[in-house]
Amino acid sequence: MAASSIFMVAPITVFKRNPTFSIRCMAQRPQNGETESSKQATTPNMTTLPPPPPAPKVSSKFSDVLAFSGPAPERINGRLAMIGFVSAMAVEVSSGQDVFAQIGNGGVAVFVGTSVVLTLASLVPLFKGVSVQSKSSGLMTSDAELWNGRVAMLGLVALAFTEYVKGSALV
Structure with missing residues (x-):
């Protein structure tokens, strides 16, 4: 139970000085049998960036x-x-x-x-x-x-x- 309390959704908190500013916790509870380590193991694949374009040729005019x-x-x-x-x-x-x-x-x-x-x-x-x-x-x-x-x-x-x-x- 203690490990799942980390993933609890916090209620919306409104500061009294600025009523339009709010903070939300976007964490989700683990699914059936899913642990924190298995969530980290399924990171999306990062695509490699294309090589930078070649340097422009110097004008010889x-x-x-x-x-x-x-x-x-x-x-x-x-x-x-x-x-x-x-x-x-x-x-x-x-x-x-x-x-x-x-x-x-x-x-x-x-x-x-x-x-x-x-x-x-x-x-x-x-x-x-x-x-x-x-x-x-x-x-x-x-x-x-x-x-x-x-x-x-x-x-x-x-x-x-x-x-x-x-x-x-x-x-």
Whole structure:
């Protein structure tokens, strides 16, 4: 008798503060000879979910790749800024020339050549439909590259501004 008292139906209880709110116990009494353990053993079969749909293919249209919010512009500019910042600092340390002297002494031709090669190398995989995130793993993720590029852009501008205000090389 004690085991069947668990399955007793409780009367409807109405709270005095909110008369529209009620609580009901939906438990049922065991059927003839049925126990609690046999009820748990007859759980309905769960159907397996279908596999998730494949990831959408990345658009390789020229207007999508080079759109303002597309995958190419910020990455290419960030890569150029990373190369530019490191090379500007390396030339400055080795020869003592500031950024403006480096640009005046043939830096424009080197910049244009580097820009063309890096832009083509960055665009070829994107035009083939390879997503930027598909090749990133571990420490070298696509987000880390974006942040490094942003910091390099700020660093290059800060370097040029500081050298302009100072009137000479930073190092």
